[in-house]
Amino acid sequence: MHIHPYERLWIRLSVIMLIVFGIAIALSSLTFGIEIPGATRRAVATGLPVDATPEQSWIRELGPGRYEVNMIARMWGFDPNEIRIPKGSTVTFYLHSQDVLHGIKIRGTTVSMMVIPGQVGRATYTFDEPGEYIFLCHEYCGLGHHVMSGKIIVEG
């Protein structure tokens, strides 16, 4: 089949772009330490605190500047919905849903994930800047979806 030289050039350029994109993705997934929700989120996942369960929420200080939060989402609020920590703290969140699918997005951070009933969500973030971080439910969960929020206060 006859292909115009410009078309052939364009097809080749496309293939090169495809390969470059591919390499870029592979590099960025493996080397930049980007944390997106991982596969260890099943209810049976190992390495979770034994009391990271959907029954009871808690906030625990593991050491100076290291916190764990067991957070429960339910229609239509988070428990706890206000967390106070000092500047520079590293917080690991464990997230559970007691009813339907929820989501959590902490504004101004990289934490964004679905909160899936029957599974545990895990995310870690270091709060270097003092201020108020509002977190919201971003998976539609019914009538009161818009009021489902809370805040993290990072004290300077």
Add this chain to the structure above:
Amino acid sequence: MATVQESFPTQRAAILPRPKSTTGFWSWVTTVDHKRIGIMYAVTAIFFFLVGGIEALIIRLQLFSPDMNVVSADVFNQLFTMHGTTMVFLAVMPLSAAFFNYLLPLMLGARDVAFPRLNAFSYWLFLFGGIFINTGWFVNAAPAVGWFGYANLTSPAYTPGLATDFWNIGLQILGIGTLVSAFNFIVTIINMRAPGMTLMKMPVFAWTTLVTSFLIIFAFPSVTVGMILLTFDRLFNANFFEVAANADVVLWQHLFWIFGHPEVYILILPAMGIVSEVLPTFARKPLFGYSVMVFSTILIGFLGFAVWSHHMFTVGMGPVVNSIFSLATMAIAIPTGVKIFNWISTLWGGSIRFKAPLLFALGFVWMFMIGGLSGVMHSSAPSNAQQQDTYFVVAHFHYVLIGGAIFALFAGLYYWFPKVTGRLMNEKIGVVNFVLMFIGFNVTFFPMHFLGLMGMPRRIYTYDPALGLQFWNQVSTIGSFILAAGVAVYLYNLAVSLKKGELAGEDPWDARTLEWMLPNPPPVYNFARIPVVSARDEFWARKYEGAPAKEVAAGSEDEEDGIHLPGNSYFPIIMAGMITLFGYGLLYSGALAVAAIILTILSAMGWAFEGVGGTIIYPKGDAE
């Protein structure tokens, strides 16, 4: 018209005789003519488009400023659920189907689609399915689970009542009609092309129809499975999506998006086909890179099935899965980008006539490109996780679906209006229509990019004044009313042009494809004699490049070149009605459901044994 008609002998006595009327209400209800069905699709789809638009306007009013109370939170949730469902399934898809129906047989040189009665059946299922889903509004049970209906919000424990069932069953009814018409178009394209029209000589619109139909066939079963599981959960207490019984609710998301992403291409490919017909006509040049255009369409069709999980980057599927889906998503930008450059190259060096259809097509290329670029931004998983369920996503897919699909469909509505009615749309009003829609659209949706990056989540009834989202929301609401004004101008233009539009004559655009060789509007039998195709742009080649004007008889020889027109039939509408009745039965009464099943089977039998019917028409007297 010097035609002779003969009644076709009916082979056996039927339960319901073939309807006789050729004009008036019943002739439309029982019609099997692809042109009439196309018009009915268009009118119904535009009606639902207006319904969905009004829903959108109420949504925008509610979000005009913080703590507004235009509607209650419950009604707001119903509105955005029905807005999405209506626009996707009842407006854009059927409007594309309208073009398939009306144009494909004309473009291919066929007398009708392969299965005319099935074609009518598809239309009635679409209409009844649309009515079924919207029934919720009238019995105080409109669905409020989002157009995607994520489990387990849809389980009976969290959404009791009939609302979710109207959505779930209604979409299954619509799905039957869509699948039937997809098969119909595939058979039509494969089997009924004019002699000489090889696949690589088909208009690009026919190619996009073919690929879209295959996408429908492979994508719809997945969501149908999901919906049947949900039906069992809701009606018979099954446990497919019940967390207490150890179900994994993510299953629904996979089933939905394996359908949901190809669905995006089901919406956009026909639009691309329309633009690929409009641009060459108004640039007076052949389409640049026809073969690459076709391969890109096919490639988009394949890759469309390999990207569904990019809707689920925050589920937690792990970096490997996320990377693969990122890569596939980026890859799909390449055939799409190739198409955009082909369209631009088609215009390059052409002698361009800036008529209303071209304006809309240019709007499509530009706006679709912006939507495509924000799509590439989403394809990166880390960036996507930040944008998950924010207004940035809303901005993205409205650029693709309004700036893309709707603008292209409007280009088609302006371009083929003279084909359907014999009159031209008013050009001046058309320009006003385009300008209002273009400005309104951008003012509405561009600020949503900012809102999304500021962290405004989707599907929220109202927002806190402290979030600083008010200004751009107000801009967006104002824009939506400008957009609505643009649509109103279209309706005005439609009304004026139908009555007093300038007569189109033959070939008003100096066009390129077969359908324009026919008078406007075309006679009921389409081609008196079928043209033998020797070039891609056959009509153009005949007018300007001296291609031979060969033709063959349209009818069969044993009927002395008479063309057999199939008789009208009551059964498509009856059977579609019975299936819809079964849907109501599932919701309200088991006895009704059982009765409806029996009636469905009976109407299928009546359909099968209806007899041939129809008339033979001898269009010999026509000047051709």
